[in-house]
Amino acid sequence: MAAFEGTEAAYCTSSGMSAIASVLLQLCIHGGHVVASRTLYGGTHALLSHFLPRACGITTSFVDIDDFGMVNDAIVEGKTNLLYFESMSNPTLLVADIPELSRIAHAKGVTVVVDNTFAPMVLSPARLGADVVVHSISKFISGGADIIAGAICGPAKLVNSMMDLQQGSLMLLGPTMNAKVAFELAERLPHLGLRMKEHCHRALTYAARMKKLGLKVIYPGLDDHPQHNLIKSMGNKEYGYGGLLCLDMETEEKANKLMNLLQNVTQFGLMAVSLGYYETLMSCSGSSTSSEMNEEERALAGISPGLVRMSIGYNGTLEQRWSQFEKALSRMHENGLIKY
Numbered sequence: 001m002a003a004f005e006g007t008e009a010a011y012c013t014s015s016g017m018s019a020i021a022s023v024l025l026q027l028c029i030h031g032g033h034v035v036a037s038r039t040l041y042g043g044t045h046a047l048l049s050h051f052l053p054r055a056c057g058i059t060t061s062f063v064d065i066d067d068f069g070m071v072n073d074a075i076v077e078g079k080t081n082l083l084y085f086e087s088m089s090n091p092t093l094l095v096a097d098i099p100e101l102s103r104i105a106h107a108k109g110v111t112v113v114v115d116n117t118f119a120p121m122v123l124s125p126a127r128l129g130a131d132v133v134v135h136s137i138s139k140f141i142s143g144g145a146d147i148i149a150g151a152i153c154g155p156a157k158l159v160n161s162m163m164d165l166q167q168g169s170l171m172l173l174g175p176t177m178n179a180k181v182a183f184e185l186a187e188r189l190p191h192l193g194l195r196m197k198e199h200c201h202r203a204l205t206y207a208a209r210m211k212k213l214g215l216k217v218i219y220p221g222l223d224d225h226p227q228h229n230l231i232k233s234m235g236n237k238e239y240g241y242g243g244l245l246c247l248d249m250e251t252e253e254k255a256n257k258l259m260n261l262l263q264n265v266t267q268f269g270l271m272a273v274s275l276g277y278y279e280t281l282m283s284c285s286g287s288s289t290s291s292e293m294n295e296e297e298r299a300l301a302g303i304s305p306g307l308v309r310m311s312i313g314y315n316g317t318l319e320q321r322w323s324q325f326e327k328a329l330s331r332m333h334e335n336g337l338i339k340y
Contacts, residue, residue, distance in 0.1 A: 001135070004189070005116070005153040006127045011162065011170055012151050012182060016117060016136025017043050018175035019150030023132055024052065026162050026169040027111055028081045031057040035074045035110075037085035038062035039092050039301040044115070045293055048084075062300075065096055066226075068104060075108045082111040087125050088118040088231075088242055091285035091309040092302045093218050095227035098234060102129030118275075121196040121239045126153065128234055139311075140243065140276030143188055143195055149177055193239075198314040199276075200240025202321075206312060207245045209322065213329070214339075218246040244275060246285075249306035254337055255284040259308060261328035268324040275311030280321070285309045 002010035013019040024047070028034060036048055052058040058081075061074040065085050075083065083105040085096050102112045106129075113132040114125035120140050125133045132154035138147055152159065152170075162170040170176065200221075207219035220231045221241030231241055249255040259282045262268040269280030285307050293301065313321075332338045 001151045001153055004120075004192075005133045006124055007133065007153040007155070009156040009159040010151055010153040011159050012137070012149060012177040012185075013170070013175045014150065014177055015148050015175070016115075016134070016138060016150040017047070018173075019134045019136075019152045020044055020115065021047060022162060022169040022173060022175055023113055023134060023152055023154075024048075024058070024082075024084070025056070025173070026158070027113070027132075028052075028056070028058045032059075032081040033076060033079045034058065034060040035071065035080055035083050036060050036062055037065040037089060037094075037096070038297070039065075039089040039094055039303075040084075040086060041090045041115070041117075042293055044084075045297070049297075065101060066094065068097075068100060071101065072104050072108075075105065075110055077108045080108070080110050082113050084113045084115075086115040086118065087123045088220065088244075089301075090118060091244075091246060091307060093118075093220055093225075093242070093244060093246055094302070095220050095225075095231045095234075097227075097230055098123070098125050098128040098130055102131075118244060119242055121193055122200065122235055122242050123231070124236060131155065132158065137185060138276075139274065140196065140199070141189070141192060142185060143192070143276055143278065145272070145274050145277040145281075147181055147184060149181055149185065150175075195278075195314070196239055196243065199243030199312055202314060202318055203243050203245050203312040204240060205318060206310075206322065206325070210245075210247065216248040216250075218248065219244075244309060244311050247308045247310065248304050249308055249338075250304065251306045252284055253306075254332075255306040255308045257335075257337060258328060258332055259284065261331050262325065265331065266324040266327045268321060268328060269310070269313065275309075277311065278313050278315045280313040281311040283309050 048060040114130040117136040135151040137149035204221040210217040272281040
């Protein structure tokens with residue numbers, strides 16, 4: 001994992017959330033301060049906004065990471081411990097300007113932690129200026145939707161401090177990865193690059209076709225995505241723009257109807273809150289992976305009630321799967337739920 005992310009060291013944990021929590025607890029002192037993106041995985045948002053203030057007195061200022069002035073103003077020299085964001089946000093697919101955000105944080109002596117779960121191989125945060133990279137290995141890296149695991153990639157000094165006998169969060173909280181899980185993952189890492197290329201290729205193809213049909217699609221590989229040029233400049237060549245896309249169906253009712261047709265009628269994919277599987281997985285983010293956030297927080301994060309997050313799989317042929325998607329759309333059209 002360290003070689004893969006380009007860091008000095010790495011430590012593999014029992015889950016993505018245990019990796020995130022361990023890093024936050026190690027880098028923040030009691031009464032500390034975090035500046036974080038307002039668009040985060042729901043569990044991370046809840047950890048920062050509810051658990052850490054109650055248990056540790058650690059507070060968080062949530063910001064629009066696309067607004068560099070807002071980020072800079074939120075960082076308080078001498079108080080802020082770290083800047084935290086996702087390389088590609090869950091679920092809105094906002095792409096972070098990692099080099100610029102790292103420059104802003106480092107100018108004030110603040111550590112930069114990036115969750116790269118959505119973009120393994122696609123983006124390399126540590127090579128772009130970040131200090132620490134965390135992963136939920138359960139997703140793309142595992143690829144089988146059958147393992148729960150996480151990873152922390154960063155400086156050897158940090159990883160060693162986390163293993164300290166008296167002060168180490170990894171040593172004392174016990175989130176170490178199971179040895180059998182580590183063995184299974186070691187067998188899957190060699191073909192991660194091949195899998196990511198196909199996830200990304202199909203996601204771009206489907207996103208372009210969905211856009212042509214007049215659907216409201218969000219995908220960083222499309223020219224009209226606000227960070228398209230940014231990801232093009234930061235991304236690792238040949239690995240595309242990520243394996244996830246979002247369809248905004250406007251209402252939760254329409255989102256659920258579409259997903260029901262795609263799963264139970266045309267067999268395009270499966271309704272599930274995970275991602276990175278060889279089958280396409282779909283979820284309505286507002287009522288699933290972002291349900292820990294209240295309505296106002298979801299609105300600030302840009303999460304529409306009808307936002308369908310799709311993790312595009314590679315099982316079956318591309319054209320076969322597209323045909324299944326089109327059949328479900330036709331059924332939606334017949335029922336007067338969409339126009340295209």
